[in-house]
Amino acid sequence: MGKSKVVLFQGDSITDGGRGRNDDPNHVLGHSYAYIAAAELGREFAEAQPVFYNRGISGNRVSDLYARWNEDAFSLKPDVISIMIGVNDAWRIVNEEPTGVTDRFERAYRHLLEETKEVLPNVQLVLCEPFILRTGATEERWIVWSEQLDRYQAIVRSLAIEFGAIFVPLQQTFNDACERAEAKYWIWDGVHPTTAGHDLIAREWLKAVKDGGITFD
Numbered sequence: 020m021g022k023s024k025v026v027l028f029q030g031d032s033i034t035d036g037g038r039g040r041n042d043d044p045n046h047v048l049g050h051s052y053a054y055i056a057a058a059e060l061g062r063e064f065a066e067a068q069p070v071f072y073n074r075g076i077s078g079n080r081v082s083d084l085y086a087r088w089n090e091d092a093f094s095l096k097p098d099v100i101s102i103m104i105g106v107n108d109a110w111r112i113v114n115e116e117p118t119g120v121t122d123r124f125e126r127a128y129r130h131l132l133e134e135t136k137e138v139l140p141n142v143q144l145v146l147c148e149p150f151i152l153r154t155g156a157t158e159e160r161w162i163v164w165s166e167q168l169d170r171y172q173a174i175v176r177s178l179a180i181e182f183g184a185i186f187v188p189l190q191q192t193f194n195d196a197c198e199r200a201e202a203k204y205w206i207w208d209g210v211h212p213t214t215a216g217h218d219l220i221a222r223e224w225l226k227a228v229k230d231g232g233i234t235f236d
Contacts, residue, residue, distance in 0.1 A: 024069045024235050026060070027095055028053035029084060030103035030147075033211060033220075034075025048073045052212075053101075055221035060235050067236040072097070080108045080118075082127040085134075093138050099233060100135065100142055101224070104128070105149030105175065106210050109167040113160055125174045132182045143233050144184035146175050147224065150193050154201075155208030164209075185231035187224050 028034050028051075036051025048054040048071060057071035074091040076083070081104045084091075092100060111119030135142060149171050151157050157164045172190060179186035196205050196219055203209075205216040212220060 023067060024099065025072070025095060025097045026069060026099040026101070027072045027092060027097035028075060028101050029092065030075040031079040031107050032075070032077035033106070034073060034103050035077045036075070038073045038075065051075070052217040052220035052224060055218055056224050059221070059225060064235040069235045078107055079104065081105070081131060082123055085127055085131045088131065088134070092135070097142060099145060101145040101147065103147035103149070105171045106151065109164065109171060113163050113167055124171060128174065128178055132178060136182060144182060145187060145228060146179045146184045147187040148172050148175055148189045150190040152193055152197065152202035152206045152209050154203045154206065157209035185227050185233070187227040189220060189223055192219055192223050
């Protein structure tokens with residue numbers, strides 16, 4: 020058997036999913052979409068024994084990812100890096116916090132990707148679309164939230180094209196799901212998915228990755 024493929028999930032609390040901070044295999048991936056996707060791929064490609072890391076950290080913005088990219092990305096030598104980020108960048112701007120005085124999302128994201136392709140030229144990138152629904156934390160200032168996320172979604176889609184990454188569309192997936200059940204069933208506070216919401220993400224992630232030609236054997 021050759022080298023096992025290494026897959027890294029990166030992001031904020033949506034990816035973090037209460038993950039463990041040690042090597043306990045029962046908890047190391049947390050309970051987010053990353054766990055669901057890794058479970059599916061781990062079963063399907065058991066003979067190849069792919070390795071999965073979750074390094075999402077609750078509260079992170081894209082600039083926070085960059086600050087820890089050496090230890091939490093490059094040092095792991097991943098073959099695939101999946102990034103889901105943006106809601107905390109938006110949160111600080113929408114709520115007019117001091118850390119959101121300037122919007123660094125696009126600049127920091129591009130810088131992160133440029134350095135990643137420089138250090139790991141053969142890495143396969145997967146960029147997940149940030150998303151929200153109108154309930155809980157987003158409801159009071161919905162128009163501002165919606166406009167901010169629209170911008171970020173366009174940026175991520177554009178960066179995916181620019182850097183040859185796979186783009187995982189998620190906003191429409193959640194919009195469509197609201198035809199089956201109310202918004203809080205899928206994203207309990209407008210930002211953080213429920214169990215059902217994480218399963219939606221995992222399904223879209225797996226579809227986009229397989230359609231994009233990434234293999235794990």
